[in-house]
Amino acid sequence: MWLYEKKLQYxxxxxxxxxxxxxxxxxxxxxxxxxxxxxxxYLNQRYAMPTERAKAVLNDIGTEELAxxxxxxxxxxxxxxxxxxxxxxxxxxxxxxxxxxxxxxxxDAVGNPWTAAYIQAKGDPIADLTEDMAAEQKARxxxxxxxxxxxxxxxxxxxxxxxxxxxxHFQRFGETLNYMQxxxxxxxxx
Amino acid sequence: MAxxxxxxxxxxxxxxxxxxxxxxNLYLDIHPDDCKALEQYNCTHKELCELKRQYEQxxxxxxxxxxxxNTGNNWRWAEQPWPxxx
Numbered sequence: 046m047w048l049y050e051k052k053l054q055y056x057x058x059x060x061x062x063x064x065x066x067x068x069x070x071x072x073x074x075x076x077x078x079x080x081x082x083x084x085x086x087y088l089n090q091r092y093a094m095p096t097e098r099a100k101a102v103l104n105d106i107g108t109e110e111l112a113x114x115x116x117x118x119x120x121x122x123x124x125x126x127x128x129x130x131x132x133x134x135x136x137x138x139x140x141x142x143x144x145x146x147x148x149x150x151x152x153d154a155v156g157n158p159w160t161a162a163y164i165q166a167k168g169d170p171i172a173d174l175t176e177d178m179a180a181e182q183k184a185r186x187x188x189x190x191x192x193x194x195x196x197x198x199x200x201x202x203x204x205x206x207x208x209x210x211x212x213x214h215f216q217r218f219g220e221t222l223n224y225m226q227x228x229x230x231x232x233x234x235x
Numbered sequence: 236m237a238x239x240x241x242x243x244x245x246x247x248x249x250x251x252x253x254x255x256x257x258x259x260n261l262y263l264d265i266h267p268d269d270c271k272a273l274e275q276y277n278c279t280h281k282e283l284c285e286l287k288r289q290y291e292q293x294x295x296x297x298x299x300x301x302x303x304x305n306t307g308n309n310w311r312w313a314e315q316p317w318p319x320x321x
Contacts, residue, residue, distance in 0.1 A: 048298055048299075048300060048302055049298070049299065050297050050298055051296070051297050051298075051299075051312075051315065051317070051318065052246060052249070052250070052297060052318055053250070053318045053319075054250065054253070054254075055250060055254075056243075056246075056247065056250065057319075058238070098264060098265050098267070101264040101265075102261065102264045102265055105257075105260060105261055105264055106261065109257065109261075115318065115319075118319065119318060119319040122319050123319070213258070213261070214261075217261050217262070217264070217265055220265045220266075221265050224265060
């Protein structure tokens with residue numbers, strides 16, 4: 046069961062319409078290291094975890110990623126709202142307009158649709174937690190590149206918040222991995 | 236909505252307190268025996284409840300599905316702007 050809270054986790058403001066920036070940022074909506082992939086990866090891996098701590102961490106970080114998905118969606122929506130067809134075409138979003146008009150879709154920065162092939166569930170807690178740590182680092186790096194591309198300080202502020210969250214999640218997953226290794230080595234003694 | 240709108244100022248406070256609660260929550264998931272963090276979590280919970288009560292009374296429900304109160308004579312959930320429109 047999930048509850049929806051009618052607010053964003055972090056406030057999102059944009060200085061002005063910026064279709065080009067939206068085209069890049071959408072990769073964190075539906076790209077390989079984006080928030081949809083993160084959320085679905087973690088929430089799905091919960092079931093196979095042997096410790097209560099790992100289940101809790103995956104549940105709660107997976108839920109936070111849904112809040113990030115909404116932040117990224119809000120950024121893209123605000124940056125493309127009222128964009129003309131000519132502006133969409135000029136930013137390389139003519140193809141997106143043909144398939145989706147100004148609607149959001151789960152795509153990366155060059156328009157590839159989201160695929161479950163971006164994520165994995167191995168059933169092996171060490172393999173899965175290691176994947177999760179790598180995923181957080183890849184998402185952090187993506188936010189870094191997006192910050193380098195951004196020419197809107199208000200958008201950069203939001204991207205910096207999201208980048209910081211990847212660092213915190215990496216830390217929590219690292220602690221979860223250490224605890225899992227201890228748990229598994231103790232289990233072998235019996 | 237202007238940034239200095241009282242609704243957004245209160246919402247900002249809720250976002251800040253919720254952030255504190257979330258940080259403590261994730262930390263406690265993997266450090267469940269940290270009494271000091273647990274105490275801070277419970278304090279944050281109390282403050283957050285009070286802020287949300289104030290917000291919901293003035294500006295409409297933050298939660299639906301029976302978890303939030305609908306004050307007034309009309310269904311306010313669908314009436315308030317959505318987060319991506321604010």
